[in-house]
Amino acid sequence: MTCVGLGQTRRPNPAEVIVSAEQEEFLRQSRDAVLQGEMDEALRLATRAVMADQTNFVGYHFRGELNDRLRRFDAAVLDFGMGYQYAPHRLDLLRMRARAQFKAGRLQDAISDWKLFVERQQDASQAPYLFTLGIAQAIVGDNEAARKQFEWYDVVQSNDAEAAAWHFLTVARHSGLGAARERMLEVSEEEKRIPMMQVYSMFKGELRPGRVLAAARSGEPTEKELARAMFYANLYLGIFYEATGEPGLARLYLRRAEEAKEFGDMTLDYMREVARVFGDEMERREAVAMEAEMASSPEHAAVMKWRKRSIAAGIGVLLWLGIRLYPWVRQWQPQRGRRRNELVEDSTKDRLEREPELVAAGEEGST
Template sequence: MLRPVLFLSLILSAALLQAESTEVERVTQVIEAQGGSAALYNRRGEANFRAGSIDSSIADFDRAIRLEPRLAPQHWQRGISLYYAGRFVDGYKQFELHQTVNPSDVENGVWHFLCRARANGIEDARAHMLPISGDPRVPMAQIWQLFQGKATVEDVFRAANTPGRGALEDQLFYANLYVGLYYEALDQGHEASEYIGKAAKAPGATHYMGDVARVHARMLGL
């Protein structure tokens, strides 16, 4: 018999998937009626990602870029979709491109690392880490040091539990997400599931990275 909390979680997950499928249909109707624009294809691409339709999200992001080529270096969302599609070389190239317009973003550097690690191994990923510095968000400095091999998981959570510029809940969300992804890069599946599961359940994570955590958790069967 399903535990009540697990049963509720399954109901909520199904409801979220239905909502995103409805959003995909809604945007598709607008595109068919009015013609596609970069903004509409981006919107549908994000909805497709949230619905777990990863390849469709990439196709929509590519359509947006064809319509507005200037979007190409901005498109970190496309890079994340490429990671989940298993297109790791394309993924790390997208994050290298994003680095040209957003050079201090630790998250971009981490996703580049994750793609490169899947494509070529951890040592290659560490040898080709992007030159990231100056991200003021807590605990991004410690997360970056963790992937560099210069900090521990405990260091990340010590920083995340320290009051900073952002809310503690948000700091802990990013700590859980990126520690989970770190363990996934190391092929430590149990630990990866534990932390990604915590990130996916963060009630305040209503942004796109919260969507990423929830999509990842569904892929893990959480």
């Protein structure tokens, strides 16, 4: 997976699109603002670039990348979508929209975009490389589709302990731990990322989880190396515990992986988002399951029965009061009407009695 930094966004090929001088100038200013860390100004200038030519995908592409970096994932989805609308030949925009959909937590939309990306690829050989599609399918529980995707990925990108771990998760969910270990993807000692070989041994049942954490801290790593190693350890401990049926521990380690600082590496930073989205999805599923369990429990049924009876009793009391008070209300209303008429008559009589005095006073004043 590769990504061009915002400060070095690829200039559009003149053969693909003509960029106006005004739009190019706003894009240049926005890039400069990014390099200076002035992200709000960069976003404002990127919007000016979009407005300079609203049918050109270039402005949407750049602003989408900027919104993604600012974690404005919904806005990024809209920008990549608009760019793709005006340049449907730019399949990279479709793939970037899928990534933004995933980060926004809209997993089914992300899967749909990745599948559309596969369908519209002229080069079918690129489809197996969609590791991200397999991850999204695994998170939503589409285990068979995810398993096939990781097995396909293994054909073109073998010796990947991460793919082996995700593949293990999908098989374990579908067929159990025994089948998952029997069908594990092969990984050789060429896997150099610490502690991914220990992670692989843990999934095979040859190593305890604590040894993975110990391997991540071993030696004399730099601060950056330690952060990477601990991130991998936490992420794949989370996936291991999800596969082995311990969701509480799975969420704990996924949240620890999510809390890692930004690496400045597109792949690692995307996997941080994976940890967050996976943890969120697990919590959502747990809440749904808990609600369903409560709804089917005898206690909930008793509460609902009591509530219905209380509502019925309340309605009955209101009806009884209405029936009892109706005659009194009917008696009181005519009395109230007569009293109002008497007040009107008294007021009219008083006004008529005072009119001669007022007229006389007016005549006296006029003389």
